[in-house]
Amino acid sequence: MARPVIALDADGVLLDFHLAYAMAWQRAFGEYPRERDPQAYWPIDRWEVPRLRLFKKARFRSTFDDQFWSTVPAIDGAIEACHRLHDAGYQLVCVSALDARFEAARRDNLKNLGFPIQRVIATGHHESMRSPKADAVEAIGAEVFVDDYLPYFRGIPDAVHAALILRAPNGSPNVGIDLAWVSSSHQDLPAFVDHWLSR
Structure with a gap:
């Protein structure tokens, strides 16, 4: 299964x-x-x-x-949080607004840091009425989508749990009426995992 x-x-x-x-x-x-x-x-x-x-x-x-x-450092607690999700039975897929030519470098970066993530989808970045990530999230049949940039939730299917990571507040775009797209919000990935696994 x-x-x-x-x-x-x-x-x-x-x-x-x-x-x-x-x-x-x-x-x-x-x-x-x-x-x-x-x-x-x-x-x-x-x-x-x-x-x-x-x-x-x-x-x-x-x-x-x-x-x-290929050398971006991990956020504190993120690797352990991902292992908790993986051990709980989830498949993790990284969906990143990165140019496709850097997809392999991002995959190598995650692998070398010890993330239990084998698949990376680089969607590129563009500002529009629909998130560049929406098609990828839908295509892989994701149950949950976790991001820290509110505009990337535009067009995410309603059936997908949309989890917003708030992180640093000063100058954040994660405010306003568009928060209606979000199913839950959390300070960081470990906080989301605590929430998700305790349901």
């Missing part, structure tokens, strides 16, 4: 993109940035870094390569 599927976002749910961003900054410019606001939702607001233009922006973006996407 097939395991029920839980679809999990990567950055902000499984992986700490903020720390990876700071490491990418150091790689591009030789200096690890100072922290400005540990409760900032967006990395550019968390770290004390200037807005970049033209050449420097291209230089920074060039660090977001296979090496970057």
